[in-house]
Amino acid sequence: MKHLTIWYVRGTWSISESLCVLLCIHGGQSELRALSVQCGPAALRKSRRNRKQAGRGGGEGGRGLRLCPETQSLYKQRYQPHPHTHLRRPGHHECQSRSQIGRPRTERGCLFFLCLGIVYMFRPNMSFVAPFQEKIVIGAFFLGAILCLSFSWLFHTVYCHSEGVSRVFSKLDYSGIAFLIMGSFVPWLYYSFYCSPQPCFIYLIVVCILGVAAITVSQCDFFATPQYRGVRAGVFVGLGLSGVVPTLHFMIAEGFLKATTIGQMGWLFLMAVLYITGACLYAARIPERFFPGKCDIWFHSHQLFHILVVAGAFVHFHGVSNLQEFRYTAGGGCAEEGGS
Known part of the structure; x- marks a missing residue:
């Protein structure tokens, strides 16, 4: 399975939070098994649902990088704590950035x-x-x-x-x-x-x-x-x-x-x-x-x-x-x- 991750600012999140970030995003099955102990069954179920949506072309712009609520909370604390919606997700993919230009965003x-x-x-x-x-x-x-x-x-x-x-x-x-x-x-x-x-x-x-x-x-x-x-x-x-x-x-x-x-x-x-x-x-x-x-x-x-x-x-x-x-x-x- 294709492995997708996001970037995060080093030194600002604890190890367990970083593992949850990787887990909450659709990723390889081996990573899910290896990290499931750290984040618990609830986060694992959310990750599997996100991976299924991504496999069907789900997510924003059809290329979707889906973040679970825990990850969104960490992202808002780090960058924009007060806006609640319409924040762009971080990701390595240029096509993802292009797909979000036409959407109503904070920026x-x-x-x-x-x-x-x-x-x-x-x-x-x-x-x-x-x-x-x-x-x-x-x-x-x-x-x-x-x-x-x-x-x-x-x-x-x-x-x-x-x-x-x-x-x-x-x-x-x-x-x-x-x-x-x-x-x-x-x-x-x-x-x-x-x-x-x-x-x-x-x-x-x-x-x-x-x-x-x-x-x-x-x-x-x-x-x-x-x-x-x-x-x-x-x-x-x-x-x-x-x-x-x-x-x-x-x-x-x-x-x-x-x-x-x-x-x-x-x-x-x-x-x-x-x-x-x-x-x-x-x-x-x-x-x-x-x-x-x-x-x-x-x-x-x-x-x-x-x-x-x-x-x-x-x-x-x-x-x-x-x-x-x-x-x-x-x-x-x-x-x-x-x-x-």
């Missing part, structure tokens, strides 16, 4: 809003011909946004394939967040300190150093564990809040009124509120924490986090576009500042 809403953001970022937005250096500045933001959204939808698409694939793409997902934050800083610092290139250059170096540090930390395996969920949110919120220093610098140098009108500080503040709110919802698992089973497909914390990130990117781009238009039409506005 479907995340993929929809991520792809919506990518499509918007690829559309032409310039109503005038900008100098080459300004195209690079705006391009840095687009590159960061596209990398962030692309890495995220790739992770949500393939993470159920295997442990190794999930680990690699989760690191890309976290790195993409840092790329988005760094890319968002570039055009705002460039146009805010348009007439003062030295502080602009210094702040860009500091942001890049902090961003590289965040990417480096995200490559550690422990960073993706549930125990560090709050730490993950804190790292990226802290990276974004590093912009408080140049913001205060700009407001002191230009004045509060000019900073909020010409400097587009209102849009920047709204962007920060959207990003921080999304990170807090993600870390606290709101609203599924208070409505278990009601937000399994739509409006769970991870999906709301993606919606707010995409909305924050739109808001940031709108504010930067207004700031760029002012600098471009006013010839930079440096002559007036120099004469005052």
Whole structure:
């Protein structure tokens, strides 16, 4: 009989739990006999029923990897404790991952809003011909946004394939967040300190150093564990809040009124509120924490986090576009500042 297994995270389950996982999935008859002592007759009967369903083409997508309730409970504790239904099962089979793309899943809403953001970022937005250096500045933001959204939808698409694939793409997902934050800083610092290139250059170096540090930390395996969920949110919120220093610098140098009108500080503040709110919802698992089973497909914390990130990117781009238009039409506005 063909032998099928699933992957599990080493070191998080006890030996008896791991044996039950292998037993509850349809597998070879020899494995069932060898492990039946560990899990008892009840789990053995469930496994035999699952194997019969698999032999008839049962299971999700006709290729089915059937998990008994005990295994589903362990999987939810490890990855998504609050959603009760519509979770994708882990498995090594590429065909299984493909068969679940069209089904209503917890990840479907995340993929929809991520792809919506990518499509918007690829559309032409310039109503005038900008100098080459300004195209690079705006391009840095687009590159960061596209990398962030692309890495995220790739992770949500393939993470159920295997442990190794999930680990690699989760690191890309976290790195993409840092790329988005760094890319968002570039055009705002460039146009805010348009007439003062030295502080602009210094702040860009500091942001890049902090961003590289965040990417480096995200490559550690422990960073993706549930125990560090709050730490993950804190790292990226802290990276974004590093912009408080140049913001205060700009407001002191230009004045509060000019900073909020010409400097587009209102849009920047709204962007920060959207990003921080999304990170807090993600870390606290709101609203599924208070409505278990009601937000399994739509409006769970991870999906709301993606919606707010995409909305924050739109808001940031709108504010930067207004700031760029002012600098471009006013010839930079440096002559007036120099004469005052």
